[in-house]
Amino acid sequence: MDALPDFRVLNPETLDEALAARAQHPDSKPLGGGTDLVVNIRRGILAPSVLIDMNRVKELHAIKVDENSIEIGASVRLTALAQHSDVIAHYPVLAQAAAHIAGPTHRNMGTVGGNLCLDTRCIYYNQSEWWRAANNHCLKTTGSMCHVAPKSRGVCFATYSGDLAPALLTLQAEIDLAGPNGKRTIPLEHLYIGFARQDVPVTETQGDGKFFLSLRPGEIVVAVRAKNTPGLRSAYDKIRIRRSIEYPVAGVAVALKREGDKLTDLRIAFTGTNPRPVLLAGTAELCGGGIDERVIKGLDALVRDQIMPMKTTFTPGHYRRRVAGVLARRLMTRLYES
Ligand SMILES: Cc1cc2nc3c(=O)[nH]c(=O)nc-3n(C[C@H](O)[C@H](O)[C@H](O)COP(=O)(O)OP(=O)(O)OC[C@H]3O[C@@H](n4cnc5c(N)ncnc54)[C@H](O)[C@@H]3O)c2cc1C
Ligand code: SF4
Known part of the structure; x- marks a missing residue:
């Protein structure tokens, strides 16, 4: 295990003190629980000289x-x-x-x-310093190319x-x-x-x-x-390799409204797929009736168009997209029928 580099921790107690500390130390990083930030510091991915602890603010x-x-x-x-x-x-x-x-x-x-x-993740990035050095790093840190998409012309897909x-x-x-x-x-x-x-x-x-x-x-x-939206039903689920502690292979949030036999509001958002969490566009067009073949096929098409996982995890991108679609369909149907 790598040793932590030196850094100072500042402990502001008010928002104004926290902002002043940030202004005084432009290369500082805010510290929440440190459950991701400190891991990245230990791996040599980041080396801020000052951490500003937000927990007493x-x-x-x-x-x-x-x-x-x-x-x-x-x-x-x-x-x-x-x-x-x-x-x-x-x-x-x-x-x-x-x-x-x-x-x-x-x-x-x-x-x-x-x-x-939370920082974005990739199998070529969330690794120790020596592992990344052995691969000449990548462009999310100090390298010059993306190992996931070598022809990405400077774009990172973490x-x-x-x-x-x-x-x-x-x-x-x-x-x-x-x-x-x-x-x-x-x-x-x-x-x-x-x-x-x-x-x-x-x-x-x-x-x-x-x-x-x-x-x-x-x-x-x-x-x-x-x-809140009166009558909104909502739920979250995710597929992960270990059921106990694990980032999502794909995570899906669904919120919907049912009035009588009609779906009148549908919102679906994903994580673990793109370099951003994706609120699916176009779901309003699936509303107006019950959950039938048109809605299922329409949802599949929206997922196909907007969910773009790359090979940034151990599970292939096409599998994560399928998992995301299946999870969304299951959650939507469950909420509609509940
Ligand atoms: C084994 C393991 C499994 C994990 N599994 C998951 C998982 O399933 N799902 C998941 O979502 N996460 C997971 N995580 C990551 C992490 O534990 C969580 O995302 C956690 O919520 C991060 O919060 P934190 O307060 O510890 O963030 P920190 O590590 O303190 O900070 C994370 C980032 O947020 C910035 N930051 C913190 N507070 C602020 C603020 N107020 N304003 C601006 N920037 C701020 C930091 O500077 C840093 O860049 C996992 C981590 C580990 C080690
Ligand atoms: S997607 Fe490419 S540039 Fe981004 S972290 Fe992974 S290998 Fe590096």
Whole structure:
């Protein structure tokens, strides 16, 4: 096991102190539970000289939830979210997604902010320094080519695998950010820019597996929030290699409304497939009737068009896409009939 390099940990107690620390140390990284960040530091993937511990920042700890809306601070622990009785009752997709993350000890440490900003993953990236060096690294770090797609012309396809984001996308969540130029709120969907298109340059709205968040320099996540939709049924499930502790081979969140014999609202989001969590576009066209052949075939077509797994994990891309489609179909049918 590699030794950790030297770094300092700062412990701000207010949001203003955290922002000042970020401004003073531009190469710093916010520290949630450290369950991903510290692993990456140990592997020599990152070497920030300063970590800013977000766990004592008072403004980031609240879960405000009732049947109308939910707001979750960035430093809320995953266990607290998964076990909150009002989250379980009114936002089941969110409680279930939180309960599916890693193992109990990770969830006791891991935070909502850290999960939403989880680094993208790839078999050529999440490796020790010596393993990566033996392969001449890759362009997500210091190398010059992508081993997954050698003709990718500078584009990285590392996969976004956080479980909370798809659940929150089906709730049409917004995210509060704070930075040197003040606070802003954006749709959560706009935080994720891993489109990995080879024909467009990286911008604040178009990135890839390396530049996958639209966070501006010095910005931190403050909270995420959503409004409830009366009558919405929702659930989360994922396929993973080990049922106990594992990133998703594919994870799916579904939220839908049924009125009489009609599907009137359908939202489906995926993780573990693309360099961003994907809220499936075009599901409104599947609504209006029951779940029949038209809906099943239509869903399959949307998944085929928008879910693009590459060979970034031990399971092949085409398998992950099929798994994602099957999971989505099962969850949708189960919720509709429940
Ligand atoms: C064995 C193992 C299995 C795992 N399985 C899963 C899994 O199934 N699903 C899953 O989703 N994850 C999984 N993880 C990853 C990780 O445990 C979780 O994603 C966890 O929620 C990360 O949260 P954290 O608070 O520990 O983040 P950290 O490691 O502290 O941070 C992660 C990233 O977020 C940034 N960050 C933290 N807080 C903020 C903030 N407030 N504002 C801006 N940026 C911030 C950090 O700088 C860093 O870049 C696994 C990890 C391990 C080791
Ligand atoms: S997709 Fe390519 S560039 Fe990105 S981490 Fe994997 S090998 Fe590296």
